[in-house]
Amino acid sequence: MSRLAIEIPCTVSAFEFELRNDFHFDYSSDIGCFVGNKSIENSTKANLLEKHWMPPINYEFPFCMVTNNTLFATAICCGGLQTNTPLIRLVKQPLKAFDDLLGEKGSLFTRQRNKDHQMSVEAGKGFLLNYHKPDLNVANQVCKQRIVQIKENRDHLRPIVSTIILCGRQNISLRGDRDDGNTSLNYDKNEQNSIVANQEGNFRALLRFRIESGDSSILRQHLETANSNATYISKTVQNKLIDTCKDFIQEVILNRIKEAKLFSITFDETTDIPHTEQLSLSF
Numbered sequence: 001m002s003r004l005a006i007e008i009p010c011t012v013s014a015f016e017f018e019l020r021n022d023f024h025f026d027y028s029s030d031i032g033c034f035v036g037n038k039s040i041e042n043s044t045k046a047n048l049l050e051k052h053w054m055p056p057i058n059y060e061f062p063f064c065m066v067t068n069n070t071l072f073a074t075a076i077c078c079g080g081l082q083t084n085t086p087l088i089r090l091v092k093q094p095l096k097a098f099d100d101l102l103g104e105k106g107s108l109f110t111r112q113r114n115k116d117h118q119m120s121v122e123a124g125k126g127f128l129l130n131y132h133k134p135d136l137n138v139a140n141q142v143c144k145q146r147i148v149q150i151k152e153n154r155d156h157l158r159p160i161v162s163t164i165i166l167c168g169r170q171n172i173s174l175r176g177d178r179d180d181g182n183t184s185l186n187y188d189k190n191e192q193n194s195i196v197a198n199q200e201g202n203f204r205a206l207l208r209f210r211i212e213s214g215d216s217s218i219l220r221q222h223l224e225t226a227n228s229n230a231t232y233i234s235k236t237v238q239n240k241l242i243d244t245c246k247d248f249i250q251e252v253i254l255n256r257i258k259e260a261k262l263f264s265i266t267f268d269e270t271t272d273i274p275h276t277e278q279l280s281l282s283f
Helices: 014-019 042-050 070-077 107-113 115-132 138-142 144-169 202-212 217-225 235-260
Strands: 005-007 024-026 266-270 278-282
Touching: 042 115, 107 115, 144 202, 144 217, 144 235, 202 217
Parallel strands: none
Antiparallel strands: 005 024, 266 278
């Protein structure tokens, strides 16, 4: 999923507007970005339910007159569209009037008592339970073959994911000139040192090395029998797995920082991408 960075100048001051023009917040985990989207991956749904974006304590909400982003302005700053129907506010439209939030007839308590809201809460809890424990899914209990298929898919992914992690830890680039299609496992040994054999890149070469060394018979069977669109080694899947590793690493770092309370940051320049200046942070 692409990251969504929305420019939010949080003041009506023209001077501060210019100062904050380059400041960005990451709203990719804000549930408001997915309103009306009927096709969302289960992993994204779980993140939205468990790790949704929340503004920090010192967050300054922007005023309508200085908000440039069309999506943000429509979601937050448009007025005159509210009705008294409980399903409109907090569901199809954002809550913008904060003068009547609490109390028995307040917007929050009215929504909390709404039957649709209560059903949605239970549905969300059921989804997370099935997501983290697929064995409890009714469909999986009825069809044992689904459980077997899930286990096989995970077994196929383990050596692929571990190879990507290895490349990341050793700072090894993954791709080559040819990074699509099935990996050739049975090729002429006289061609091992040829240009054609070396064009697949480090990632595919490491997968082949694991198979040839006898480390993963499951991986060999998977690459030899899987359909071309289900090998899990394409550049698209590589990017998704790398993004997943990145999210996990960020979560671990943030948890360690929160537990430590005190931490230091080291800045250093990196040049792993030609003609691109980067600043690396070490916590």
